[in-house]
Amino acid sequence: MLDSLLQWLGIVKKQRTPDMKKFLIAGLGNxxxxxxxxxxNIGFKMLDALAEEEGVSFETRKLGDMASFRYKGRTFVLLKPGTYMNLSGKAIQYWMKMEKIEPDNLLVITDDINLPFGTIRLKAKGSDGGHNGLKDIQEKLGTTKYNRFRFGVGDDFAKGRQVDYVLGEWSPEETEKLKERLKRGAALVRSFGTAGLANTMNTFNNT
Structure with a gap:
């Protein structure tokens, strides 16, 4: 009763109700x-492939480039943070709030040197694994319980050359194989929003 009166008087802002049919898909990159x-930059590349399949284009918004599309009654908001990898959490936190998206409906796409090239794995939570982008997201959101789509880039580098490797370009062989892997990843994203986390994990993990 008091809250309603205060809202009527403009003293208390009405809480924004989360849209459970809206999903924020954040692809990490520089x-x-x-x-x-x-x-x-596989996160950016995955979102570019998905946007192309859906016939939508990115536009520069606050803290990143964004696009969106509807699929089977769900809204997918695609975000490529413009804050560089190590500050990815700032853009994600901002757009989760602006789009009224709950953590359960967030999916972060990132590279993973601990998985063989092309391996895709969906997880509901986990550590940052030394990944600076994930580390910043964890700090900004205050939790490790957010969904992440890890794309294996392999670990074919000498000791101490990890940075050079992940900031290096795909080999011609990898570039060719990426075409199919990007299609598979785009299908995973759609499934995440429509079939749910558990079903999508069962269907796509390690395929």
Missing amino acids: IGAKYENTRH
Whole structure:
């Protein structure tokens, strides 16, 4: 009763109700042409492939480039943070709030050197694994319980050369194989929003 009166008087803002049919799909990467075709930018590349399949284009918004599409009654909001990899959490936190998206409806796409090239794995939670982008998201959201889609980039690098490897470009052989892997990843994203986390994990993990 009191809350309703205060809202009527404009003293208390009405809470924004989360839209459970809306999903934020955040692909991690670094902005700029020199990073475009690097392994670390698989998140951007995955969203570009998905946007192309859906016939939508990205536009520059606050803290990143964004696009959206509808599929089977769900809204998918695609975000490529413009804050560089190590500050990815800032953009994700902002757009979760603006779009009224709950953590359960967030999916973060990132590279993973601990998985063989092309392996895709969906997880509901986990550590940052030394990944600076995930580390920042964890700090900004205050939890490790957010969904992540990890794309294997392999670990074919000498000791101490990890940074050079992930910031290096795909080999010609990897580039060719990426075509099918990107299609598979796009299908995973749609399934995440329509079939749910558990079903999608069962269907796509390690395929």
